[in-house]
Amino acid sequence: MAKFLVKKILAMIPMLLAISAMVFFALELTPTDPINYLISPDMASSAGNIEALRESLGLNDPAIIRYFRWLFNLIRGDFGYSIISGTSIREIIMLRLPATLELALVSLVLSTIIGIGIGLLSAINQNGWIDYVGRVMGVVGISIPQFFFGIVVIQIFAIQFGWLPFGSRMAPGQTAFFDRLHFMVLPAFTMAIAMTAALLRYTRNSMLDVLNKDYIKLARSKGIPEWKVYLKHAFRTALRPVLVILIFRLPILIGGSIVIESVFSWPGIGSVILSSISAGDYPVIMVTTLLVAAAILISSIFVDIATALLDPRVRFE
Amino acid sequence: MKKQKTTTSSMAKRTWQKFLKNKLAMLGLIVFVVFVLASLGAPILTSFDPNKINLANISRSPSWTHILGTDRLGRDVFSRILYGGRISIFIGVVSALSGTIIGVVFGSVAGYFGGKIDTLLVRISEIFLTFPQMILILVMVSFLGPGISNLIIIFSVTGWMTTFRMVRNEFLSLKEETYVEVSRAFGISDTSIMFKQILPNTMSPIVVAMTINIANFILQEAGLSFIGLGVPSTLPTWGNIINAAKSVEVIRNFWWLWLSPGLVISVFVLAVNFLGDGLRDVLDPKQ
Numbered sequence: 001m002a003k004f005l006v007k008k009i010l011a012m013i014p015m016l017l018a019i020s021a022m023v024f025f026a027l028e029l030t031p032t033d034p035i036n037y038l039i040s041p042d043m044a045s046s047a048g049n050i051e052a053l054r055e056s057l058g059l060n061d062p063a064i065i066r067y068f069r070w071l072f073n074l075i076r077g078d079f080g081y082s083i084i085s086g087t088s089i090r091e092i093i094m095l096r097l098p099a100t101l102e103l104a105l106v107s108l109v110l111s112t113i114i115g116i117g118i119g120l121l122s123a124i125n126q127n128g129w130i131d132y133v134g135r136v137m138g139v140v141g142i143s144i145p146q147f148f149f150g151i152v153v154i155q156i157f158a159i160q161f162g163w164l165p166f167g168s169r170m171a172p173g174q175t176a177f178f179d180r181l182h183f184m185v186l187p188a189f190t191m192a193i194a195m196t197a198a199l200l201r202y203t204r205n206s207m208l209d210v211l212n213k214d215y216i217k218l219a220r221s222k223g224i225p226e227w228k229v230y231l232k233h234a235f236r237t238a239l240r241p242v243l244v245i246l247i248f249r250l251p252i253l254i255g256g257s258i259v260i261e262s263v264f265s266w267p268g269i270g271s272v273i274l275s276s277i278s279a280g281d282y283p284v285i286m287v288t289t290l291l292v293a294a295a296i297l298i299s300s301i302f303v304d305i306a307t308a309l310l311d312p313r314v315r316f317e
Numbered sequence: 318m319k320k321q322k323t324t325t326s327s328m329a330k331r332t333w334q335k336f337l338k339n340k341l342a343m344l345g346l347i348v349f350v351v352f353v354l355a356s357l358g359a360p361i362l363t364s365f366d367p368n369k370i371n372l373a374n375i376s377r378s379p380s381w382t383h384i385l386g387t388d389r390l391g392r393d394v395f396s397r398i399l400y401g402g403r404i405s406i407f408i409g410v411v412s413a414l415s416g417t418i419i420g421v422v423f424g425s426v427a428g429y430f431g432g433k434i435d436t437l438l439v440r441i442s443e444i445f446l447t448f449p450q451m452i453l454i455l456v457m458v459s460f461l462g463p464g465i466s467n468l469i470i471i472f473s474v475t476g477w478m479t480t481f482r483m484v485r486n487e488f489l490s491l492k493e494e495t496y497v498e499v500s501r502a503f504g505i506s507d508t509s510i511m512f513k514q515i516l517p518n519t520m521s522p523i524v525v526a527m528t529i530n531i532a533n534f535i536l537q538e539a540g541l542s543f544i545g546l547g548v549p550s551t552l553p554t555w556g557n558i559i560n561a562a563k564s565v566e567v568i569r570n571f572w573w574l575w576l577s578p579g580l581v582i583s584v585f586v587l588a589v590n591f592l593g594d595g596l597r598d599v600l601d602p603k604q
Contacts, residue, residue, distance in 0.1 A: 018444055026460070139594065143587040145536050147543045148579035151562050159569050166565055254449050259540045262563075273452070274544060277459040289456055293447045 004308070008301050015297060020074070023290045024067045030282040034059055037080040037283035038070075040088065074287075084281045092272060092284065093291065099169055100268030103260070104253045106188040108246075111196035116242060118196075119203025123238075124230060126208065134200055141197025150190040150263035157186060167265040187264040195253060202245050207238040240310045247303040254292055335599045342595020348588035352581075356402030365393035367400040367553045379573055386573035388561055394573060398581055401553035406585075408465060408554075409535035412472035417527045419473060420480025425511045427481070428488025435485070442478045450475050454537065458546050465548055468541070472534050480526050487519040521600035528593035532586045539582050555582045 035054060054060060061069075073080075079089035122134030158166035165183050210216065211234055219229050258270035265271075269288060276284040336342060355362060365383075370390045379386045385394040427438040445453070453475045461467045491497065492515065500510045535555075541547030542556025543563070550557050555578050562568050562575035 015440075015444065015447065018440075019447060022444070026456075030460075139587060139590050140583075143532065143536075143590050144583045145539050145543075145579065145586075147540060148559065148575070148583060151559075151568055151575050151579065154565070155568050155572070159565070166568075254452070258451055258455065259544060262544050273455060274546075277455055277546060280459070282459070285456060285459055289448065289452055292449065292452060296447055296449070 005301070005305075008304055012297050012301065016294060019293050019297075020071055020290055021067060023286045024070055025063070027282055027286050028063065034066075036083045037089075040081055040086070074290075079287050080283050082276075082281055082284050084276075084279045084284075089284055089287050093269070093288065096267060096269050096272050099266060100254065100257055100261070100270060103184065103187055103191060103257060103266060103268060104250075106184055107192035107195065108250075108253060110188060111192040111199055112246060114192070115196040115199030116203050116239070119200040119242075120207055120230075120235070120238075122200070122204045123207035123211065131204075134204060138197050138201040138204070141193050141200070144193070146190060146194060147259050147263050149193055150186070150260060153186050153190060154263075167263075169267055187260055187266055190263070191253065191257065191260045199242065199246065203238070203242050206241050207234060210234045210238040213237075236310075240307065243306055243310065244303055247299060247306065250296065250299055332599055336595065339595040339598060341591045342599070345588040345591030345593075345595060348584065349592060352402060352585050352588070353406060356399050356406060359396070359399035359403070363393065363396040363399055365396035367392060367397040368551070369393075378571075385577045386571075388558070388574055389567075389571075394558065394577060397553040397558050398555070398578055401555050401558055401578070402581070402585075404465060404548060404552060405535055405538055405555040405582075408468055408472070408538050408548075409531045412469045412476065412534045413527050413530035415469065415473040416476040416530060417480050417523060420477035420526075421484050421516070421523060423477065424481040424484025425488055425516060428485040429492055429507065429511050429515070431489075438481070439485070442481050445475065446478055451537070451540075454541065455546065458541070463541075463546055463549060465552070468538060468547060472537065476530055476534065479530075480523060483522050483526060484519055487522070488515060491515050491518055521596075525593055525597045525600065528589060528596060532589040532593065535582065535586055535589070 038059075059066065077090060079093070081088050082092065118130070118134045118137065122131040125131050154166045157164045164185055166186070169180060169183055216229060216234055219233050220226075224233075254269075257266075257268060258274060260266065261268050261270035262274060269292075273285060273288055276282075276288075359367075370392060371387070372390070374383075374387055375389055377383055377387045383393050383395065385398065388394055388397070423438050423442075427435040448456075454471055457471045457474070458467070461471065488511075497510060497514060500514050505514070538547055538554065539556035539559070542550075542554050543560050545560065547556050548554045550560065558578040559575050559582075561571075567574055
């Protein structure tokens with residue numbers, strides 16, 4: 001197990017280096033002066049001689065040296081500064097990330113329960129009415145633009161009935177989780193739609209595959225009750241590929257949150273990226289992107305561990 | 318030679334008959350064709366200029382003259398949807414096509430030659446897959462700027478990986494087949510073996526993936542234009558029309574500004590997805 005982990009982590013390092021180098025050199029291509037995002041604006045304005053400061057920061061060094069220095073600072077948690085507001089990028093991320101994660105997590109839980117649940121029922125009652133509904137949901141869910149779905153639910157639940165708020169994360173001053181839970185209902189459901197549909201399709205196909213296997217027929221012929229066949233024998237095997245898809249879908253959740261956050265004025269990372277793009281705030285865009293990519297790479301290790309734990313054929317080698 | 322031709326044509330005939338029987342796929346194909354024809358025939362179907370601003374006639378609800386109403390600049394929404402379809406569908410189809418070409422070329426090279434070039438291409442595809450597609454697209458938009466041709470470039474560059482992996486895996490197994498060895502023994506060039514001998518055997522999954530990509534790219538374009546980073550707002554596209562509905566005031570008072578373009582996008586993408594699913598059922602020999 002330890003050996004397996006070390007090997008995975010070692011394999012990840014060149015990827016991280018390649019991605020961070022891409023981000024660094026892309027930043028170099030932008031018309032942004034590094035002096036504006038590497039140090040805080042106070043420090044820059046208090047220094048009398050910008051050229052001397054540039055020299056002392058090593059900004060005139062060759063690109064490769066500057067890259068490694070930048071990377072080292074990133075690892076230490078020094079992400080640089082926004083060129084528009086002058087705030088440290090680390091602060092921006094710390095402030096906004098919880099909102100995005102909260103939304104992603106809630107819609108992940110929602111879509112996992114609904115998607116896997118309906119997918120399994122669909123497969124068990126193949127060609128029955130549940131299956132029919134499930135299959136229609138599966139295609140419709142990936143065909144409706146998320147923002148359109150968002151607008152429709154705002155119109156119905158926030159405007160017509162007035163049951164739920166149509167945007168933002170909380171009412172002023174009410175920060176407790178349960179006080180702001182109803183703010184999350186519409187965005188979380190909207191975000192869950194596409195993911196639910198995809199999970200539903202995968203679960204259904206995977207379960208159907210397993211139900212056609214010989215060992216299921218054997219189990220049935222032995223007179224094991226039908227529900228036991230499903231739960232104890234088919235379910236576990238069928239869920240393995242679904243789990244992998246589930247974790248691989250995380251990036252889509254984060255990507256999808258950009259549009260959702262815009263529809264519901266949700267104050268998360270997505271809206272930071274969006275406003276940074278409009279403002280041309282390249283350091284913020286690139287560093288957030290890099291962090292997202294790093295997070296995804298790290299979560300892919302968890303996929304490997306989970307698959308290895310669930311599948312006896314995969315050994316920790 | 319003649320005999321071979323009759324077998325392929327009967328294969329195609331059988332596939333076609335299977336396709337005709339697949340009701341959802343047929344429905345998808347019909348809707349697709351109708352939408353494409355409607356947007357191409359826009360000048361026949363409507364007499365309104367999609368870009369003509371008429372400030373005397375703003376935000377009118379649907380009526381006999383303006384069957385889907387007018388927007389906040391007095392432009393006819395029906396006409397904008399028809400003309401917008403041209404750009405939205407064009408972007409979706411061309412991006413899917415060029416993404417597929419990139420995926421096919423890289424995939425065949427990687428799978429056929431293997432070794433260093435294979436490792437390199439697989440690594441590149443992994444790097445691309447590490448970023449959420451939407452974020453990758455946004456980063457590229459921030460560098461290249463919005464616009465139709467830039468969107469097509471960005472979509473193709475970010476959407477080739479699935480096809481690449483599929484083609485590569487097919488090539489890895491197919492290159493061991495006897496007919497490839499025979500072709501090689503005859504001295505047929507590598508390019509010819511790759512694209513004339515092996516590639517035709519991998520066409521079905523490629524076509525299915527491309528169909529799904531069309532649906533996907535139309536959704537992406539709509540999403541990008543909705544947040545204002547897609548096609549410049551002076552051109553009508555489905556996403557740009559619905560872009561008006563970014564304020565609660567519009568959602569509340571002017572339902573025709575977002576409901577009809579939203580439904581048009583949904584129905585069209587649904588049709589393309591039905592078509593893709595149907596093609597998969599028909600073309601997959603395992604079914």
